[in-house]
Amino acid sequence: MTQTPWEIHAGWWQQEFTGGVDPEYEEQILPLAAEFLAGAQRVLDVGAGEGQVARVAAAMEPCPDVVVGVEPVASHLELARERVSGPASRSEGRSGPVYAQGLAEALPIATGAVDAVVICLMLEHVEDHVPVLAEVGRVLAPGGRFVLFLNHPLLQTPGSGWIDDHILEEQYWRVGAYLGVDVVMEEVAPGVVLPFVHRPLSAYVNTMRDHGLVIERMEEPAPPPGFLERAPEYAAQATIPRLLALLARRLP
Ligand SMILES: C[S@@+](CC[C@H](N)C(=O)[O-])C[C@H]1O[C@@H](n2cnc3c(N)ncnc32)[C@H](O)[C@@H]1O
Incomplete structure (x- = not known):
């Protein structure tokens, strides 16, 4: 097949972005996830990868009753299950997340069964966001929260980037084509080609609203220090966020 x-x-994703090696995860995404999910009792991580967000949820105080990660890729699930039983969770007597193989478009979760759903850097890789957000609205109990991390849809559009114009002596951030949907296979590292779907922010927000998910909080953090240390050429662009984090509430 x-x-x-x-x-x-x-393997590339696991090596480059998990296990504590990526400053944007360590300094920004995982702390924000812990903050946004604090107090949730039944947490679902959709497109969980090797489980780094799910593990943060499972380590929260007070300890959630259950954290479930849903992910289609078998090798991610294998590593996620290995990483559950790390020394920290064993010594604290906590149970880590449990995992199920599945797709965001057809979640293997009962209607209204969870009080928090998190999707981290997954929805912008899915061709149709509508069935995914419909599933989030379905599995969330009324009043439950939805935490969504995206590559910033306004500022990280295809063709966006820093322009250093030596003739006009201007430096600025160019925003590429914003309205409309653009599906590209993007070479994110040498030989690593992944699907990336640009859609405007309104497509996310209005579809969320259609499925009872209303935004309560939005964060557009500046790139964190560890990232700027690794990519000093980004320092001049440090007022341009790479990440968008949304916290929404499921209407009753
Ligand atoms: C960029 S990785 C992020 C992984 C994880 N959320 C994290 O932040 O570490 C995107 C993940 O989405 C998963 N994915 C892609 N399409 C999916 C779909 N239709 N349903 C569920 N997961 C999907 C991929 O297998 C991959 O693990």
């Missing part, structure tokens, strides 16, 4: 790009490049 043909492997999906996420299956082919699972």
Whole structure:
């Protein structure tokens, strides 16, 4: 059977972005996830990868009753299950997340069964966001929260980037084509080609609203120090966020 790009490049993702090696996760995404999910009792992480967000949820105080990660890629699930039983969770007597193989478009979760759903850097890789957000609205109990992390849809559009114009002596951030949907296979590292779907922010927000998910909080953090240390060329662009984090509430 043909492997999906996420299956082919699972090892690359695990090596480059998990296990504490990526400053944007360590300094920004995982702390924000802990803050947004604090107090939730039944947490679902959709497109969980090797489980780094799910593990943060499972380590929260007070300890959630259950954290479930849903992920289609078998090798991510294998590593996620290995990483559950790390020394920290064993010594604290906590149970880590549990995992199920599945797709965001058809979650193997009962209606209204969870009080928090998190999707981290997954929805912008899915061709149709509508069935995914419909599933989030379905599985969330009334009043439950939805935490969504995206590559910033306004500022990280295809063709966006820093322009250093030596003739006009201007430096600025160019925003590429914003309205409309653009599906590209993007080479994110040498030989690593993954699907990336640009859609305007209104497409996310209005579809969320259609499925009872109303935004309560929005964060557009500046790139964190560890990222700027690694990519000093980004320092001049430090007022341009790479990440958008939304906290929404499921209407009753
Ligand atoms: C960029 S990784 C993020 C992984 C994880 N959320 C994290 O932040 O570490 C995107 C993940 O989404 C998963 N994915 C892609 N399409 C999916 C779909 N239709 N349903 C569920 N997960 C999907 C991929 O297998 C991959 O693990």
